[in-house]
Amino acid sequence: MHAYLNAAGLISPQRTFENDFSCTLNTQGAAILPAIEPDYKGLINPVQLRRMSRILKLGTAAAQLCINNAGGRQPDAIIVGTGLACVNDLEVFLKSVIETDEQGVSSIPFINSLHNTVAAQVARTLKIQSYNNTHCHRGASFENALLDALMLLHEKEHRQILVGGIDEFSRHYYNLLTTKVTSGEGAGFFLLSDLPAGENSVKISAVRTFYAPGEDFIPRFLAEQHTPVHHLDAALLGMNGAPGDDALYRRLIDCLFPPGTPLITYKHLCGEYPTSSAFALALAARAIAAGAFPPPAILRPGKPATPHKVLIYNHYQNCNHTLILVEKAGLM
Amino acid sequence: MKDNKSSPAVYITGAGMASALGISLEETLRALRGQKTGIGPITLFDTKLKHIPAGEVKCSDEELLDRAGIRSERDTYSRTALLGLIAAQEAMRMSQSVVDKQRISLASATTTGGMNFHEKNAPAIFAGTMPGKYVTLLDCADAAQKIARHFGISNNITTVSTACSSSANAIIVGARMIKTGLADKVLAGGADALTRFALNGFNTLGILSPDGCRPFDARRDGISLGEGAAYLVLESAAVVKPENILGRLSGYANTNEAYHQTASSPEGEGATLAIRKALETAGLCPADIDYINAHGTGTVINDLSEGRAIEKVFGAAVPPVSSTKGYTGHTLAAAGAAEAIISLLAIRHNLLFPNLRFTAQMPELSFTPQTALKEQAPVNHILSNSFGFGGSNSSLIFSRH
Numbered sequence: 001m002h003a004y005l006n007a008a009g010l011i012s013p014q015r016t017f018e019n020d021f022s023c024t025l026n027t028q029g030a031a032i033l034p035a036i037e038p039d040y041k042g043l044i045n046p047v048q049l050r051r052m053s054r055i056l057k058l059g060t061a062a063a064q065l066c067i068n069n070a071g072g073r074q075p076d077a078i079i080v081g082t083g084l085a086c087v088n089d090l091e092v093f094l095k096s097v098i099e100t101d102e103q104g105v106s107s108i109p110f111i112n113s114l115h116n117t118v119a120a121q122v123a124r125t126l127k128i129q130s131y132n133n134t135h136c137h138r139g140a141s142f143e144n145a146l147l148d149a150l151m152l153l154h155e156k157e158h159r160q161i162l163v164g165g166i167d168e169f170s171r172h173y174y175n176l177l178t179t180k181v182t183s184g185e186g187a188g189f190f191l192l193s194d195l196p197a198g199e200n201s202v203k204i205s206a207v208r209t210f211y212a213p214g215e216d217f218i219p220r221f222l223a224e225q226h227t228p229v230h231h232l233d234a235a236l237l238g239m240n241g242a243p244g245d246d247a248l249y250r251r252l253i254d255c256l257f258p259p260g261t262p263l264i265t266y267k268h269l270c271g272e273y274p275t276s277s278a279f280a281l282a283l284a285a286r287a288i289a290a291g292a293f294p295p296p297a298i299l300r301p302g303k304p305a306t307p308h309k310v311l312i313y314n315h316y317q318n319c320n321h322t323l324i325l326v327e328k329a330g331l332m
Numbered sequence: 333m334k335d336n337k338s339s340p341a342v343y344i345t346g347a348g349m350a351s352a353l354g355i356s357l358e359e360t361l362r363a364l365r366g367q368k369t370g371i372g373p374i375t376l377f378d379t380k381l382k383h384i385p386a387g388e389v390k391c392s393d394e395e396l397l398d399r400a401g402i403r404s405e406r407d408t409y410s411r412t413a414l415l416g417l418i419a420a421q422e423a424m425r426m427s428q429s430v431v432d433k434q435r436i437s438l439a440s441a442t443t444t445g446g447m448n449f450h451e452k453n454a455p456a457i458f459a460g461t462m463p464g465k466y467v468t469l470l471d472c473a474d475a476a477q478k479i480a481r482h483f484g485i486s487n488n489i490t491t492v493s494t495a496c497s498s499s500a501n502a503i504i505v506g507a508r509m510i511k512t513g514l515a516d517k518v519l520a521g522g523a524d525a526l527t528r529f530a531l532n533g534f535n536t537l538g539i540l541s542p543d544g545c546r547p548f549d550a551r552r553d554g555i556s557l558g559e560g561a562a563y564l565v566l567e568s569a570a571v572v573k574p575e576n577i578l579g580r581l582s583g584y585a586n587t588n589e590a591y592h593q594t595a596s597s598p599e600g601e602g603a604t605l606a607i608r609k610a611l612e613t614a615g616l617c618p619a620d621i622d623y624i625n626a627h628g629t630g631t632v633i634n635d636l637s638e639g640r641a642i643e644k645v646f647g648a649a650v651p652p653v654s655s656t657k658g659y660t661g662h663t664l665a666a667a668g669a670a671e672a673i674i675s676l677l678a679i680r681h682n683l684l685f686p687n688l689r690f691t692a693q694m695p696e697l698s699f700t701p702q703t704a705l706k707e708q709a710p711v712n713h714i715l716s717n718s719f720g721f722g723g724s725n726s727s728l729i730f731s732r733h
Binding site for chain 2: 001078083084085093094095097098101102103105106107110111113114115116117119120121123124126127128129130131132133134135136137138140141144147148151152154155172173175176177178179208209210211212213214317319320
């Protein structure tokens with residue numbers, strides 16, 4: 001199962017909504033990286049815009065950016081991955097239930113708190129009546145949405161799938177975390193198809209999600225994909241600065257990737273959030289198309305070749321592990 | 333009946349359920365046969381909405397912990413996770429096949445996730461003083477991760493959350509994992525505990541019935557919420573043992589009405605599309621369907637919209653229809669899987685379950701729901717509808733094997 005990624009729209013803490021992937025914004029030492037939001041007026045109908053919660057604006061605008069970058073091509077299915085979904089609206093509603101002892105609750109935050117709100121809004125905006133799904137599975141939410149899309153394309157009933165990964169920063173949630181790392185947020189939408197659409201298309205060759213897997217799941221995955229590790233032109237690693245989390249990536253750097261494999265990190269650019277792999281995928285797709293990763297993302301430069309084949313590896317608290325293999329379209 | 337040979341079959345070899353009707357298929361079937369509703373007064377937690385009846389699983393969290401066999405870290409289980417575990421355990425016990433762990437996946441569903449835990453610990457959460465180890469109990473993935481850990485499932489674990497159609501969509505994802513060859517065995521279903529959050533949320537929309545839901549009745553006045561969990565075991569032809577087959581998932585469709593966030597269109601356009609597409613994937617025509625287990629929430633809007641969709645697809649020959657939400661209440665993310673299991677019980681035992689509390693014909697509809705228990709009914713193909721906020725319309729078709 002595979003898919004061609006033919007367009008992307010990304011709202012992130014970098015100026016990616018303008019298709020600027022230079023990632024030059026200095027983010028060092030920040031506790032929270034808020035998304036840089038575009039002027040929504042050009043992307044969302046003003047009547048709808050007034051009624052939208054922030055995550056709905058982020059999601060609808062990123063979906064529209066993706067459609068614009070695809071030259072207006074419409075999807076025939078919509079799949080969203082979101083770890084915490086509309087967590088801020090959920091907190092508002094819960095707070096009103098608890099603090100007013102159920103006396104002062106209003107329907108709007110309840111409606112806005114539903115996890116499939118973004119996918120539903122995008123369907124209404126684009127008037128897409130076919131397949132619509134939302135995966136909410138912590139650090140594997142976006143990858144599960146991608147896998148769902150790969151299955152749909154494999155079944156040949158749908159040919160243009162709009163897949164998104166979206167999460168917004170939640171102060172409440174952040175306050176509860178024991179390990180504080182730079183937190184981020186973002187909305188990335190991608191138009192996936194069974195055929196490449198142009199020279200900037202990249203191929204998603206495989207997506208896998210694992211829960212508490214054994215030691216050797218990455219070599220096993222690469223073997224299944226007939227990709228010896230020295231064929232990788234880069235590894236994108238979800239290092240987030242927490243010593244416990246990063247230890248796993250460091251072990252891979254020591255044991256799996258040869259010294260020539262360039263290593264790329266991205267969470268210092270977008271922050272940690274459950275669907276940060278959407279940022280990583282957009283970054284990888286752009287680097288494959290442009291022939292290089294932006295310097296701020298490079299942890300360890302390697303062989304000078306342009307990136308053709310790239311592995312994205314992320315884990316969430318050493319519990320959910322995800323792998324995405326991306327390569328230049330047409331490369332076998 | 334036409335058999336759709338072009339697409340790999342998805343067999344059902346296990347089923348487990350916990351709801352207001354009881355814990356286990358046996359208790360569920362007994363209540364269904366006895367036409368006993370599980371909807372009644374709220375007893376397990378405090379709420380200002382105590383006057384509104386709901387379908388509770390009549391076990392405290394402590395009892396559920398014991399039934400799920402949890403001995404350590406008992407403070408880290410939300411009610412949703414416990415209900416899910418209990419239903420999943422029954423389903424996996426029933427399905428006896430031995431399948432390579434690498435070929436087993438999990439497609440779970442929830443809408444409230446750990447909200448039950450969230451509510452109990454709200455002061456500490458809002459003050460930021462809740463110990464960090466409980467943070468993961470709050471999100472949607474928690475129940476699925478606990479189920480996965482219990483059974484040692486590690487590949488392709490997901491949680492679907494599409495409001496009230498969630499577990500129907502999880503079953504569809506699971507079926508497609510099998511059809512595309514990603515897995516040979518998938519545990520698929522959903523779980524939701526009753527919460528003050530959901531009670532108040534639906535109450536703000538003015539769609540909770542003050543005295544118990546009466547689907548497809550002219551005097552229907554809203555939903556009765558419920559809680560519960562239901563899981564199916566889906567298997568591929570490669571691993572299934574014929575003697576274990578409970579039925580087949582022969583058709584499905586996931587569509588979106590793209591009409592309104594919380595209301596379905598009066599003409600039931602989205603529901604019509606879902607039912608037609610499900611028939612198409614099953615390779616069946618409307619006349620092949622012997623019974624429709626309707627979404628039938630008991631709201632003014634849903635039942636009219638769904639009723640019209642049924643009339644559009646089935647014309648003058650509408651098969652027996654009932655909503656079993658009068659038994660269980662609306663179990664939100666668990667509803668699709670719970671009604672899938674009720675459909676399988678209908679197929680296995682040749683039964684048609686009545687639509688409880690029906691008294692008055694809806695003037696807008698030509699058909700009347702099934703009001704009496706029917707035994708020795710030949711039931712070969714069942715359509716089960718699940719619709720949700722966000723315009724989510726899903727239909728499943730279950731067939732006798």
